[in-house]
Amino acid sequence: MNNYKYFEQDGEKYHLKAQFVFIAFLGGIFLLGGLLLAFTKGSADKAVMWIGYAMALLGALVLLRLTTKTTIDMENRQILFKRHFLTSEVAYSLDNFETFVVASTVSLFGITMNGAVNMVLNINGKEKLLMLNQSIFTVAPLNNMVNEALQIMKLED
Structure with missing residues (x-):
């Protein structure tokens, strides 16, 4: 394990x-x-x-x-996403996965103020973004989270 x-x-x-x-x-x-x-x-x-x-x-x-609940279900090859307790869970096929995008906002002085990681899906030709995590002052934890997700999804070793 x-x-x-x-x-x-x-x-x-x-x-x-x-x-x-x-x-x-x-x-x-x-x-x-x-x-x-x-x-x-x-x-x-x-x-x-x-x-x-x-x-x-x-x-x-x-x-x-x-x-918010995000689950990678490798048995059914799905991503289960629930925005918050007021919404229902939505299942997205891993076949629709395109990439992860790690974006950051950098201040005038070169300090990373905000970072976010989104999962990009292509569903019937339309782009769908699922926000997974955010950070302040650094994007290193977001990059590490993306690497773990890629390993789980068996897209990178």
């Missing part, structure tokens, strides 16, 4: 581990900051109150990402 850092193996299914700390921190900052803004400064200024509510809503949406 292989020991993966980013995936948990369950027979022929490989579940992508959730980025609990990163997502909870980011969502919590926006949720708490928005509520704090809305109920302190926002009590005197309606525009600030609505900005606080928008920040809190954004934080809640980020926290929904904690319930």
Whole structure:
């Protein structure tokens, strides 16, 4: 049995581990900051109150990402993807897999501010992107996760 850092193996299914700390921190900052803004400064200024509510809503949406589930099912050669607990699971055939894209946003000073890895699928001639993970300040963990996924999918040794 292989020991993966980013995936948990369950027979022929490989579940992508959730980025609990990163997502909870980011969502919590926006949720708490928005509520704090809305109920302190926002009590005197309606525009600030609505900005606080928008920040809190954004934080809640980020926290929904904690319930995302991505599974590589090698027995059925599928990728099972569930955006969050309010949506149903969707199965994509591994035959539709094209590539992974690791993208980063770099600041003026050359610092990587944000990184994201997407799985690119070609379904009936249309491109479908599945966001798998994000990072800040570096894309090295995303590249390592992609290497593990390629190994699991038996596309690279």
